[in-house]
Amino acid sequence: MSTAAENQPRPTDVIKAWEDFVEEQVYPIPDAKAQSDYRNYDKPTRDTVREFYRQNHQHQTYAFVQQKRDEFLRLDRRQMSIFEALDFLNTLVDDSDPDLELDQLQHLLQTAESIRKDGHEDWFVLTGLIHDLGKVLCLYGEPQWAVVGDTFPVGCHFSDRIVFSEFFTDNPDHGDLNLSQQLGVYEKNCGLRHVLMSWGHDEYLYHVLQDHLPEPALYMIRYHSFYAWHRECEYDWLCDDHDRAMLPWVRKFNPYDLYSKSPEQPDWNKLRPYYADLLGKYLPEKLAF
Numbered sequence: 611m612s613t614a615a616e617n618q619p620r621p622t623d624v625i626k627a628w629e630d631f632v633e634e635q636v637y638p639i640p641d642a643k644a645q646s647d648y649r650n651y652d653k654p655t656r657d658t659v660r661e662f663y664r665q666n667h668q669h670q671t672y673a674f675v676q677q678k679r680d681e682f683l684r685l686d687r688r689q690m691s692i693f694e695a696l697d698f699l700n701t702l703v704d705d706s707d708p709d710l711e712l713d714q715l716q717h718l719l720q721t722a723e724s725i726r727k728d729g730h731e732d733w734f735v736l737t738g739l740i741h742d743l744g745k746v747l748c749l750y751g752e753p754q755w756a757v758v759g760d761t762f763p764v765g766c767h768f769s770d771r772i773v774f775s776e777f778f779t780d781n782p783d784h785g786d787l788n789l790s791q792q793l794g795v796y797e798k799n800c801g802l803r804h805v806l807m808s809w810g811h812d813e814y815l816y817h818v819l820q821d822h823l824p825e826p827a828l829y830m831i832r833y834h835s836f837y838a839w840h841r842e843c844e845y846d847w848l849c850d851d852h853d854r855a856m857l858p859w860v861r862k863f864n865p866y867d868l869y870s871k872s873p874e875q876p877d878w879n880k881l882r883p884y885y886a887d888l889l890g891k892y893l894p895e896k897l898a899f
């Protein structure tokens with residue numbers, strides 16, 4: 611007899627389903643599909659993804675985000691090098707999914723290698739390699755909807771340009787006058803650094819790395835899933851000039867994150883010395899997670 615836990619989709623399935631969905635259906639490569647197919651997520655075929663967004667939009671409240679920040683941003687769980695964090699992330703592989711190790715590491719490697727191939731700065735390449743390491747949150751037992759997915763500001767109006775925005779009607783903040791106005795708890799153009807984003811791997815990893823990388827790299831990490839901003843041009847009313855100056859960097863990163871999947875798989879063992887040097891240049895031996 612199967613247990614309730616066994617009937618739950620595994621974190622790895624949800625992450626993969628979400629990533630494929632975002633790439634193929636929400637933000638496909640321009641010109642890869644007819645314009646009419648663009649953002650064609652009205653009739654999603656993937657129940658897993660739909661259910662994922664339903665839970666994400668229902669539970670990511672202002673109070674929930676504050677609680678998760680209190681819980682995780684002390685960064686007192688473990689000290690890890692990036693290599694250890696990559697290994698740790700790879701333990702997301704579970705008994706029944708031998709391919710996941712490859713998927714997670716390959717996504718990071720392929721992202722980094724495509725950035726390198728295009729001749730970008732070395733910190734940009736490094737950002738490609740590490741941008742999803744915040745997914746180690748899954749290994750602390752966090753539900754998938756609190757680790758991956760589009761991110762968005764909480765404490766103010768939920769943009770209807772967010773994927774599956776209809777599910778926000780189930781979010782308790784939606785009916786709260788203080789938390790549902792366009793500005794909500796924020797000042798106009800206060801700057802995104804003063805805005806609480808829905809909780810997930812992006813914000814978490816930003817806090818792990820914030821003292822160590824150039825500002826554009828930190829924006830790429832912190833806002834790479836904030837599609838309503840970098841793709842849909844929403845939430846400018848919360849941005850200041852610094853955010854606007856950083857936005858082109860976030861946009862520059864996005865295609866590498868979404869479209870760098872390649873049948874050619876970079877060989878981690880061969881590349882490891884190059885990345886070890888790069889990590890040594892920018893990051894301390896151990897980081898607090």
Ligand SMILES: [Fe+2]
Nearest residue numbers: 741742834835
């Ligand atoms: Fe990500």
Ligand SMILES: [Fe+2]
Nearest residue numbers: 717741742867
């Ligand atoms: Fe990614």
